[in-house]
Amino acid sequence: xxxxxxSGLFSSFQDxxxxxxKQYGVSNSGCQDRYSFTFANLLLNNDINEACIxxxxxxxxxxxxxxxxxxxxGPSEQCLINNEKKLETYSSxxxxxxxxxxxxxxxxxxxxxxxxxxGFDLNKILGSYSYHSPSSxxxxxxxxxxxxxxxKRPKITTPVIFNKDFYKKYIESKGIIKIIYNQDINxxxxxxxxxREYIVNINSNRQAIKLESxxxxxxxxxxxxxxxxxxxxxxxxxxxxxxxxxxxSQTVGGYKTIGVVPKYQIPSIAQIQPNIxxxxxxxxxxxxxxxxxxxxxxxxxxxxxxxxxTELYVNNKKISVKITENDSIIAIVDDDxxxxxxxxx
Amino acid sequence: MMMDYEVIHHGExxxxxxxxxxxxxxxxxxxxxxxxxxxxxxxxxTNYIVDFYPTYHSIFIDFNELKTDFYHIKQKIVELIKEFExxxxxDNSKKEIIEIPVNYGGKxxxxxxxxxxxxxxSEKEVIQIHTxxxxxVFMIGFMPGFPYLGGLDKRISCLRLxxxxxxxxxxxxxxxxxxxxxxxxxxPGGWRIIGRTELKLFEIDKTPPTKIPxxxxxxxxxx
Numbered sequence: 001x002x003x004x005x006x007s008g009l010f011s012s013f014q015d016x017x018x019x020x021x022k023q024y025g026v027s028n029s030g031c032q033d034r035y036s037f038t039f040a041n042l043l044l045n046n047d048i049n050e051a052c053i054x055x056x057x058x059x060x061x062x063x064x065x066x067x068x069x070x071x072x073x074g075p076s077e078q079c080l081i082n083n084e085k086k087l088e089t090y091s092s093x094x095x096x097x098x099x100x101x102x103x104x105x106x107x108x109x110x111x112x113x114x115x116x117x118x119g120f121d122l123n124k125i126l127g128s129y130s131y132h133s134p135s136s137x138x139x140x141x142x143x144x145x146x147x148x149x150x151x152k153r154p155k156i157t158t159p160v161i162f163n164k165d166f167y168k169k170y171i172e173s174k175g176i177i178k179i180i181y182n183q184d185i186n187x188x189x190x191x192x193x194x195x196r197e198y199i200v201n202i203n204s205n206r207q208a209i210k211l212e213s214x215x216x217x218x219x220x221x222x223x224x225x226x227x228x229x230x231x232x233x234x235x236x237x238x239x240x241x242x243x244x245x246x247x248x249s250q251t252v253g254g255y256k257t258i259g260v261v262p263k264y265q266i267p268s269i270a271q272i273q274p275n276i277x278x279x280x281x282x283x284x285x286x287x288x289x290x291x292x293x294x295x296x297x298x299x300x301x302x303x304x305x306x307x308x309x310t311e312l313y314v315n316n317k318k319i320s321v322k323i324t325e326n327d328s329i330i331a332i333v334d335d336d337x338x339x340x341x342x343x344x345x
Numbered sequence: 346m347m348m349d350y351e352v353i354h355h356g357e358x359x360x361x362x363x364x365x366x367x368x369x370x371x372x373x374x375x376x377x378x379x380x381x382x383x384x385x386x387x388x389x390x391t392n393y394i395v396d397f398y399p400t401y402h403s404i405f406i407d408f409n410e411l412k413t414d415f416y417h418i419k420q421k422i423v424e425l426i427k428e429f430e431x432x433x434x435x436d437n438s439k440k441e442i443i444e445i446p447v448n449y450g451g452k453x454x455x456x457x458x459x460x461x462x463x464x465x466x467s468e469k470e471v472i473q474i475h476t477x478x479x480x481x482v483f484m485i486g487f488m489p490g491f492p493y494l495g496g497l498d499k500r501i502s503c504l505r506l507x508x509x510x511x512x513x514x515x516x517x518x519x520x521x522x523x524x525x526x527x528x529x530x531x532x533p534g535g536w537r538i539i540g541r542t543e544l545k546l547f548e549i550d551k552t553p554p555t556k557i558p559x560x561x562x563x564x565x566x567x568x
Contacts, residue, residue, distance in 0.1 A: 252486030260356030
């Protein structure tokens with residue numbers, strides 16, 4: 001079990017999403033940064049779709065009531081255990097009774113995922129563990145301070161770390177949002193969209209990322225007949241300021257749509273900080289598909305470096321031996337750390 | 346019957362089959378008939394469909410873009426449409442009528458008085474006109490279980506509020522332009538509220554979770 005001490009700006013349970021219910025008006029919901037979510041489960045050998053806590057904006061604190069392996073993924077700064085020990089993101093660790101995990105607001109992103117080995121003990125709603133923010137059907141998945149959450153099958157797994165370049169390479173914003181334009185959007189309009197610099201509006205949420213800039217002119221003064229929209233759809237309302245639809249968006253919308261942001265860019269958009277300038281850049285359907293598949297292959301091939309813990313008892317004294325990230329061997333006795341020298345023959 | 350359609354991509358993982366851009370009873374009937382056909386046939390033949398649903402004039406299909414791509418799906422859709430054209434569409438497929446009891450006016454229908462004066466009718470006349478037609482559920486959207494109903498009598502059509510209200514109670518029945526609808530959940534909204542129903546429109550433990558499925562018909566009853 002864990003207790004939420006500080007739920008932060010917005011924390012909720014999420015899995016990969018809720019599918020097959022759009023005919024009933026239920027959007028897919030699910031994790032906003034699919035890559036970091038996937039790694040949170042891979043790091044613990046969990047089921048790939050096990051529910052994680054999605055923490056938006058940091059300021060999150062929780063206390064553990066039993067020994068379990070956990071993993072944190074998201075922006076690459078470190079998190080703190082018991083206000084002193086640092087936990088790298090994209091790595092797993094073992095926490096014990098009374099340990100407190102703190103996730104601070106980040107400078108390079110907005111969203112973290114916290115997973116526990118064996119998963120949280122929850123009941124599915126309409127086939128998924130994802131919080132759906134626009135309705136009240138999943139209110140129990142939104143986290144509040146002082147809430148206690150049970151674990152399903154708490155396990156201890158070998159602590160591992162994943163190469164953090166992945167976040168820098170594919171998730172951290174580079175100031176560019178790719179867009180696959182709709183077939184009816186002409187070059188002139190594309191130029192209008194691409195010449196502007198945007199920043200993310202502070203009122204963005206799980207339904208939509210709102211952008212601010214000079215409005216796109218002489219365009220779309222009228223709303224259209226409401227029609228289907230999808231994850232990443234870019235709408236231009238009559239005020240001329242683009243909106244990118246996210247996981248909790250409505251299933252239909254009445255604003256003019258100009259295109260769709262490719263799947264592989266959604267995590268990056270979800271992680272963009274409000275103050276970072278961004279521009280749109282067109283990409284073809286086939287190029288976007290190719291990049292998407294390449295990144296997915298890279299995740300499937302992902303290599304974790306293992307921190308192998310070995311515990312020895314010498315004269316009733318416990319000695320833990322650990323291989324660090326840079327391959328040196330250390331021994332921990334009574335909380336003191338010693339470097340171990342390999343004998344060279 | 347030949348279907349005049351267009352296949353459009355929306356990014357790497359969504360495909361739209363569009364029958365034109367209008368709100369039209371006939372087009373929507375074909376859409377719902379084709380949607381039923383897809384429900385029976387799509388899953389059996391593919392293992393990459395994630396979600397699909399009808400709108401006023403289109404079917405949207407989301408697929409797993411790692412297992413297939415737009416061009417392959419498009420080809421599959423064209424084959425299915427050819428079969429559908431041979432089978433023909435069945436306009437009796439969804440003649441289900443759902444009766445919705447409504448408390449009109451008063452604190453449940455707080456905009457009825459204003460709406461009546463805007464359209465120049467008495468409250469009683471507005472209620473009579475609103476309870477008369479059989480409304481077609483053109484699509485579900487905006488929020489879980491929210492039906493977009495077609496067939497509102499033009500005499501009581503009325504523009505939506507300029508500034509949406511921060512909270513509309515669950516079950517509220519409203520009018521916006523030529524449309525009428527019911528809010529399954531409390532939410533901000535700009536429709537003019539003329540009444541409220543006690544019926545639960547969306548329940549998570551029911552299959553399907555919506556009381557009013559897409560393609561069915563709705564009849565309002567004054568209580």
